[in-house]
Amino acid sequence: MADKEELESVCKRRGFVWQSSEIYGGEAGFYDYGHLGARLRDNWERMWKDYFLGLGEHYHMIYTPNILPHRVLEASGHVDHFSDVLVGCKRCGNSHRGDHFLEDITGESAEWMGKNEIASFIKENKITCPDCRGELSEPENFNMMFQVDIGPKGDRKGFLRPETAQGTYMNFPREYRALRRKMPLGLATVGSAFRNEISPRQGVYRLREFRQAELQIFFIPEHHSEEFEEAYDNLTSKQLSLLRAGWEEVRSVSLDDLDDLPKFYRYHLAKMFEFYSEKMELSKDRFRLRELSDDEKAFYNRIHFDVEVNMESLGGWKEVAGLHYRGDYDLTQHQDASGQKMNIPIEGDRKIPHVIELSFGVDRNIWALLDLGYRTGERDWIDLPDYISPYQVAVFPLVKKDGLLEKSREIFEYLESSFNAFWDKSGSIGKRYARQDEIGTPYCVTVDYDTLEDDTVTIREISSTNQIRLKVSDLKKELQDYINKEKEFQR
Numbered sequence: 168m169a170d171k172e173e174l175e176s177v178c179k180r181r182g183f184v185w186q187s188s189e190i191y192g193g194e195a196g197f198y199d200y201g202h203l204g205a206r207l208r209d210n211w212e213r214m215w216k217d218y219f220l221g222l223g224e225h226y227h228m229i230y231t232p233n234i235l236p237h238r239v240l241e242a243s244g245h246v247d248h249f250s251d252v253l254v255g256c257k258r259c260g261n262s263h264r265g266d267h268f269l270e271d272i273t274g275e276s277a278e279w280m281g282k283n284e285i286a287s288f289i290k291e292n293k294i295t296c297p298d299c300r301g302e303l304s305e306p307e308n309f310n311m312m313f314q315v316d317i318g319p320k321g322d323r324k325g326f327l328r329p330e331t332a333q334g335t336y337m338n339f340p341r342e343y344r345a346l347r348r349k350m351p352l353g354l355a356t357v358g359s360a361f362r363n364e365i366s367p368r369q370g371v372y373r374l375r376e377f378r379q380a381e382l383q384i385f386f387i388p389e390h391h392s393e394e395f396e397e398a399y400d401n402l403t404s405k406q407l408s409l410l411r412a413g414w415e416e417v418r419s420v421s422l423d424d425l426d427d428l429p430k431f432y433r434y435h436l437a438k439m440f441e442f443y444s445e446k447m448e449l450s451k452d453r454f455r456l457r458e459l460s461d462d463e464k465a466f467y468n469r470i471h472f473d474v475e476v477n478m479e480s481l482g483g484w485k486e487v488a489g490l491h492y493r494g495d496y497d498l499t500q501h502q503d504a505s506g507q508k509m510n511i512p513i514e515g516d517r518k519i520p521h522v523i524e525l526s527f528g529v530d531r532n533i534w535a536l537l538d539l540g541y542r543t544g545e546r547d548w549i550d551l552p553d554y555i556s557p558y559q560v561a562v563f564p565l566v567k568k569d570g571l572l573e574k575s576r577e578i579f580e581y582l583e584s585s586f587n588a589f590w591d592k593s594g595s596i597g598k599r600y601a602r603q604d605e606i607g608t609p610y611c612v613t614v615d616y617d618t619l620e621d622d623t624v625t626i627r628e629i630s631s632t633n634q635i636r637l638k639v640s641d642l643k644k645e646l647q648d649y650i651n652k653e654k655e656f657q658r
């Protein structure tokens with residue numbers, strides 16, 4: 168845990184993330200991933216794909232373009248409705264996002280407020296510009312999509328996609344046929360999305376270009392396979408920490424306690440909970456599933472829970488993912504606008520499948536790991552899940568002479584074929600441990616004189632700093648077991 172400035176400075180110095188176009192002074196809302204950040208992000212995305220594609224037999228990745236034609240986003244409702252309320256200052260000219268700046272003043276959520284509510288609140292309370300106390304202009308709706316011209320004449324309008332989901336929805340009928348009409352059908356994608364945020368200030372939390380990892384599951388309500396029922400039954404003993412709309416505090420509940428929610432939704436709620444507790448390894452007091460009230464959620468979402476993580480650097484609970492039951496809204500919109508059939512045959516009838524969307528902000532999840540994992544004090548280190556650390560193991564020779572350098576290189580190359588490995592031959596051993604601590608490498612292997620005698624090495628674990636000796640021939644297997652949590656590091 169760390170405050171924002173401290174964590175940002177650490178991320179910059181060590182090579183994780185920093186503001187883009189830095190040498191020209193930077194541009195708000197755009198961030199670069201450095202050599203460690205890129206590894207961490209790749210590893211997180213790999214973990215995400217492994218876990219969520221594994222939830223169904225017919226779940227697959229697809230990739231679609233970043234630019235979408237005007238008519239697609241008109242059909243989805245983004246052209247008319249994807250806007251925030253913009254309040255400008257008549258004196259200093261600064262732009263403010265209406266709901267956010269009212270939240271800063273009142274300390275209460277203003278997400279439900281539209282243009283008119285914000286206008287009357289400003290008038291009644293005589294609110295002035297937070298930057299210069301100047302008079303504010305009339306609030307207006309500002310569409311957050313980046314418009315682009317397609318082709319040389321500029322007569323074909325398009326947008327950078329504001330979410331990855333629309334490309335996926337349009338592909339449902341094609342993939343449904345290509346995958347031989349199997350349901351439920353899951354189509355996942357990982358990629359960039361773009362929103363022209365009015366004034367992004369919260370680091371990687373609110374970006375103008377960001378990455379999403381989304382899984383859209385197409386299904387027919389109440390048509391469950393035997394496999395699904397079995398998978399559901401296996402989860403009923405699990406307890407989830409939930410904050411339902413109207414509850415004062417988080418409660419621990421089982422899936423059966425949530426019987427007002429459809430079974431298919433409940434199942435995925437539990438799976439998202441499991442991802443955060445077991446894969447991201449967040450302790451249960453640091454994240455929660457929060458249900459949005461009718462005021463807060465979009466009209467097409469029948470049920471909406473966010474995953475929120477308590478991040479000190481961002482001042483508390485922040486959304487990092489969401490589970491949305493969107494009904495048949497999306498496919499119906501595209502069927503009506505395109506004239507293409509989106510319905511499928513079900514028991515002599517035709518039905519438009521429903522959609523459950525599992526949506527994750529990749530950058531936000533990476534930031535959550537860094538925020539929660541950052542440790543400072545006697546030594547600085549980052550506590551990351553072994554599986555997604557930029558490097559999982561580092562190899563050092565104790566000294567560079569007497570054949571230890573060559574032996575350590577040999578062991579490094581042996582490990583590199585199975586792990587993200589790092590070889591560091593310079594500086595004192597203490598310094599080399601410290602360097603790996605700072606970037607979250609969970610295991611360090613030191614090659615010393617005994618290695619030449621009996622083929623054993625020292626292996627040190629980051630959180631305890633305990634060390635044990637292992638045979639080189641056992642090293643790969645032991646590391647694999649620690650990383651996959653099949654074995655505890657002997658402390």
Ligand SMILES: [Zn+2]
Pocket residue numbers: 256257258259260261296297298299300301
């Ligand atoms: Zn001003």
